[in-house]
Amino acid sequence: MKLYELLAIIILIAPTNGASFLKKRDQEKKVRYDNYSVFRIKYETSLQRQSLLELTNIKQSFKLWRDDNSECNLMVAPSAMPLFEERLRTVNVTAEMFIENVQDLIDHENEADTRADATFGWTRYYNLAEIDAWLDTMLAAYPDVTSGFVLGQSYEGRDIRGLLISYKWGNPGVFIESNIHAREWITSATATWLINELLTSKDELVRELAESHDWYIVPVLNVDVFVYTHETDRLWRKTRQPSRISDCVGVDPNRNYDSHWMENGGASSNPCDETYAGPQPFSEPEIKAMSDFVSILKDKINVMLAFHSYSQLLLSPYGHTAEEFPENYADLMQVAKAYSDAVHQLPYGTIYKYGSSAGILYPASGATNDWAYNEQDIKISYTIEFRDTGNFGFVLPAAFIKPNAEETLIGIMALLAESKKLGYMEPKYTRN
Numbered sequence: 001m002k003l004y005e006l007l008a009i010i011i012l013i014a015p016t017n018g019a020s021f022l023k024k025r026d027q028e029k030k031v032r033y034d035n036y037s038v039f040r041i042k043y044e045t046s047l048q049r050q051s052l053l054e055l056t057n058i059k060q061s062f063k064l065w066r067d068d069n070s071e072c073n074l075m076v077a078p079s080a081m082p083l084f085e086e087r088l089r090t091v092n093v094t095a096e097m098f099i100e101n102v103q104d105l106i107d108h109e110n111e112a113d114t115r116a117d118a119t120f121g122w123t124r125y126y127n128l129a130e131i132d133a134w135l136d137t138m139l140a141a142y143p144d145v146t147s148g149f150v151l152g153q154s155y156e157g158r159d160i161r162g163l164l165i166s167y168k169w170g171n172p173g174v175f176i177e178s179n180i181h182a183r184e185w186i187t188s189a190t191a192t193w194l195i196n197e198l199l200t201s202k203d204e205l206v207r208e209l210a211e212s213h214d215w216y217i218v219p220v221l222n223v224d225v226f227v228y229t230h231e232t233d234r235l236w237r238k239t240r241q242p243s244r245i246s247d248c249v250g251v252d253p254n255r256n257y258d259s260h261w262m263e264n265g266g267a268s269s270n271p272c273d274e275t276y277a278g279p280q281p282f283s284e285p286e287i288k289a290m291s292d293f294v295s296i297l298k299d300k301i302n303v304m305l306a307f308h309s310y311s312q313l314l315l316s317p318y319g320h321t322a323e324e325f326p327e328n329y330a331d332l333m334q335v336a337k338a339y340s341d342a343v344h345q346l347p348y349g350t351i352y353k354y355g356s357s358a359g360i361l362y363p364a365s366g367a368t369n370d371w372a373y374n375e376q377d378i379k380i381s382y383t384i385e386f387r388d389t390g391n392f393g394f395v396l397p398a399a400f401i402k403p404n405a406e407e408t409l410i411g412i413m414a415l416l417a418e419s420k421k422l423g424y425m426e427p428k429y430t431r432n
């Protein structure tokens, strides 16, 4: 596809007005997690799960990091340890601590010598301004094959930026959504590494991959909160838009898409919950912007990948129900297996499991992968949960950025090859 065509579309749907109208945020004190610990708790019954997850209603003391149908990872404030231990006894489960002091981990997240990495080198995590500046550098360095786009504006008025890489007309399209959950920093680190690889690699296979697809990559979708996780609270999950009905702030953006919204307990209607779906679908400007943009381009997009962490999973539709499966579920599993096998063959030997979101985890409605599949006719659609499975969780040390990114590249290469084999990579826009 020609770059000017995309630019015309972008100008049509997302006029930027140059002027910055960022709302002023009060200088908030940086949230600290001194002596907060994270535990792995395996349970056998849904009653046990329910009883443990109840603890997360005590916001200041407990935060859920991960939850699937056999175990959860729970962060516990030091002052809440007695309550936590009592609950473990009542529920009759044991907990294994894997992070003793979350603040200590946060303080050492960028262990690599950060001064030596003044330019992008993926040895540390970059903030939004650094990522934006780097995108500009890449746009300037590769003007013939890249174009910048803006999905729209965030709640606080920031541009949500993306990059299109297109080497030739007629390519099938791959859309990568990253950092919808802002605390999952490994996602934008991986997305930017991928952009760099697609533009600069001399490897024959990577060149083939880069040049035979159109890549729409949004490294940071949840821009406001990405800034917030850098400046104020490293572990904030939701958006930062206040609620009209509660003092609790924010919506889970990955429950906010208009596709089986709020069905089957796949999200919460309580603004204080981490999976609050919002007052209505698309209440969050970031998700509305993503929806408007993808809706217009959907005939050019064959594959939707939404980057998340952590758990090492590929999750296909459906999220809203574990009772039904998409009509091409067997294909989706075959493609996911290709990703998983390819990653496993790397020297790191990392294991990715796969299945449908609701099947492998629990009902989760209104997520990107379901919406793209159900509403946008993008039949190859996954959530990818990156490293790890519960050693560092969200605070994955920067030393793991490159290994994780290499796995993602190899995985995507296999995923697209398998999709092509199954007939999903025909350019959609040659249809009338």
Ligand SMILES: *[C@@H]1O[C@H](CO)[C@@H](O)[C@H](O)[C@H]1NC(C)=O
Residues within 6 Å of the ligand: 034, 035
């Ligand atoms: C964390 O725990 C250590 C060891 O118990 C203690 O010395 C320290 O004061 C605690 N830090 C904070 C900020 O509470």
Ligand SMILES: *[C@@H]1O[C@H](CO)[C@@H](O)[C@H](O)[C@H]1NC(C)=O
Residues within 6 Å of the ligand: 092
């Ligand atoms: C607690 O769980 C263990 C197995 O995990 C079981 O053997 C034991 O009977 C349980 N105790 C109670 C009081 O349910």
Ligand SMILES: [Zn+2]
Residues within 6 Å of the ligand: 181, 184, 307, 308, 309
């Ligand atoms: Zn996530």
